[in-house]
Amino acid sequence: MDILLNAVTKYPLVTAFVVVGIIMVLSTYIGKIFNNRIHSSAIAIVIGLILAFVGGKYTGGKHGISDVEIFAGIGLMGGSVFRDFAIVATAFGVKMEELKKAGLPGAVALIVSMILSTAIGAATAYAFGYTSAVDMATIGGGAATFIVGPVTGAALGASSEVIALSVAAGVVKSISVMILTPFLAKMAGLDNPAAAAVYGGLMGTTSGTAAGLAATDPRLVPYGALTATFYTGFGCLVVPSIGYMAIVALVG
Amino acid sequence: MVIYGLALMGGCMIVGTGLGYLIGDLVGIDANVGGVGIAMLLLVIVSRRLMDKDQLSKLAQDGIMFWSAMYIPIVVAMCARQNVVAAFDAGALAFVAGLGAVFAGFLLIRPIAALSAKSDPLPPLTEDNPAPAAAMAVPEVAKEVK
Numbered sequence: 001m002d003i004l005l006n007a008v009t010k011y012p013l014v015t016a017f018v019v020v021g022i023i024m025v026l027s028t029y030i031g032k033i034f035n036n037r038i039h040s041s042a043i044a045i046v047i048g049l050i051l052a053f054v055g056g057k058y059t060g061g062k063h064g065i066s067d068v069e070i071f072a073g074i075g076l077m078g079g080s081v082f083r084d085f086a087i088v089a090t091a092f093g094v095k096m097e098e099l100k101k102a103g104l105p106g107a108v109a110l111i112v113s114m115i116l117s118t119a120i121g122a123a124t125a126y127a128f129g130y131t132s133a134v135d136m137a138t139i140g141g142g143a144a145t146f147i148v149g150p151v152t153g154a155a156l157g158a159s160s161e162v163i164a165l166s167v168a169a170g171v172v173k174s175i176s177v178m179i180l181t182p183f184l185a186k187m188a189g190l191d192n193p194a195a196a197a198v199y200g201g202l203m204g205t206t207s208g209t210a211a212g213l214a215a216t217d218p219r220l221v222p223y224g225a226l227t228a229t230f231y232t233g234f235g236c237l238v239v240p241s242i243g244y245m246a247i248v249a250l251v252g
Numbered sequence: 253m254v255i256y257g258l259a260l261m262g263g264c265m266i267v268g269t270g271l272g273y274l275i276g277d278l279v280g281i282d283a284n285v286g287g288v289g290i291a292m293l294l295l296v297i298v299s300r301r302l303m304d305k306d307q308l309s310k311l312a313q314d315g316i317m318f319w320s321a322m323y324i325p326i327v328v329a330m331c332a333r334q335n336v337v338a339a340f341d342a343g344a345l346a347f348v349a350g351l352g353a354v355f356a357g358f359l360l361i362r363p364i365a366a367l368s369a370k371s372d373p374l375p376p377l378t379e380d381n382p383a384p385a386a387a388m389a390v391p392e393v394a395k396e397v398k
Contacts, residue, residue, distance in 0.1 A: 020325045023332075041324045048331030056337030066333040078329030084288050086326045088265050089319035091292035092299055099296065105367040112360065117353040124349040143349040151283070168342035172350030175339045178331060180354065188361040194368035195361055202357035202364070206288075207330055214327045219374055221323065226289045233276060233285030 008070045016073030023047050042182040042215035049178065087210060087229070090222045098223070102197030106227040109201030114235055117144040117204070118243045121169060126251070130165075133248045134158050138166045140247070141239040145205050146170025148235035155240040174208040181212025190216060193223040200224035204231030257308070257315025264294040 008015050023044050031040035051071075052064025061067030066075030076082070121143025122136035130136060138158040142149025142165065149166025152158075158166075181190070181199075189195050200209050200223065209228040213221045265288070272287025279285070299316070302308040342350070 016329060017325075020329050020332075023328055024325060041328075044324070044328045045331050048328045049334060049336050051332045052334045053336040053340065055332070056335060062335045062338070064333040064336060071332075074329045074332050077326060078331070078333045082322075082326050083330050085261070085265065086319050086323040087288055088261055088268075088291045088295055089316050090323055091295045092261075092313075092316045092320055094292075094296050096296060096300065099293070101368045105364050108367060109360070109364045112364065113353075113357060116356050116360075120352040120356060121349040124345060124352060127348075128345045130345075139345070139349060142346075143353040151281075165343075165346055168338055168346035169349040171335055171339045172342050172346050173353055175334060175336060176351055176354050178334075180358075184358050188358045189365060190361060192365075192374060195365040198361050198365045199357070202360055203354065207334070211327050211331055214324050217374065218324060222292060226292050229288040229292075230286035233272065233281075233283050233287075236281050236283045237276075237279050237285070 005070070009072070012073030013076050014073065015070065016077040019071065019074065020077065023051075039182060039215055041218070045178055045211050045215050049175065083207070083210065087206075087221070087225045090218075090225065094222045098193040099197075099226070102194045102223050102226075105194055106197035106201045106223075109198040110204075110227060110231060110234060113202040113204060114144060114231070114238060114243075118239055121166075122247055124169075125165075130162065131251065133244060133251055135162045136247050136251065137239060137244040138162050139169060140243060141235060142166025142169035143173065144170070144235040144239060145232050146174060147232050148239050151236045152240040152244070156244060170205070173203075174205040177203045177205055177208030178211040178215070181209075182215040185216040190220070193220065196220035196223035197227050200227035201231065204228055204235070206232065253309070254311050254315035254318075257312035257317075258319075260298065260302075260308075260312070261295060261316055261319070264298065265291040267291070268294055 027043035027047055028040045030043050031038060055065030055068050055071065059067040063075055065071045066078070118137070118140035121140035124143070125136045125139035130139060134156045135158060137156060138149055138153035139162065141152035146167045147170070149170050150163050153163035153166055185191070190199055196213060203209050203212070206225065206228050209224045210221070213224045268291025269284060269287040271290050272284035275285040276283045299308060
């Protein structure tokens, strides 16, 4: 038993390659059962999320299945280093003309979404009884991404309970983007590079858009990822400053 | 050599990250503003230049393509390490705030995308064209250059 355990824990990253490989095989197979009407990468992503849920329940940790010792390599493989490296790689071969076309709507989407997400988050907070401007801005930031929320909260001195809520709102957003994108893509017109750039700017969560586009059409990834990667930094800049001041002006 | 491709990509990423933190610093926050996005733009521009001059060998390109093709498996691993339990246990406030932002976003894709010059839909994916992201636009010009 110990020997077996050693074999799978000695090289965590290698184990992760094997595990993800098996998930991909399974999802291709399941995709065939559904007559390929669901993209196999969408199925693989859902399997990943289910594993994350099981892992989280089992260990009580924050990093899904990678908190289980034999799956520790998943944490490395799915961490930000590999993710960002692979995202940059997807830009290889992209046509500059398409990027230029996508630039303006992408930037507009970024600004519109930042205002809208913060407003929706802040209004929801207000409806649930968090009526101070600090709490509203923090939860509004969480509705932007799960990084903007705590950054805003820390800057404004929000309570840890409110900061936790803002992270939760951001995690809900990120995971629902992963799951919903393949189903809503057609309806939302997400089938060309400009729309993908807009989508990245509107959703903002890098992991959400990365997975959502992978499950929809991998060729759209570079356009969506390009705008999404500006979102969190932009949010950390404007939500605790302009966003907070706007909320103060509204609720006093 | 394969490593040339990785080094090129890594170089773009380091410069991008540096610029991202520099932008953050200039506006007074300790955060990386768009570093990955800048790296992507750099890679698009620099690799195009190199390929036009025939200086990016097939092997070097393969090094980049490998990581591009690894994108989906990496995303699957990323999903498997998300804090899904927290999302499910989040409670009504977090659900309404998070989902509200997502649905509002989906409704706005069409109107905002309409601002761009018409961008054509990509051809449909087929069984034998599962197209890793980069596969669509790799020019055939790049000859083997050692």
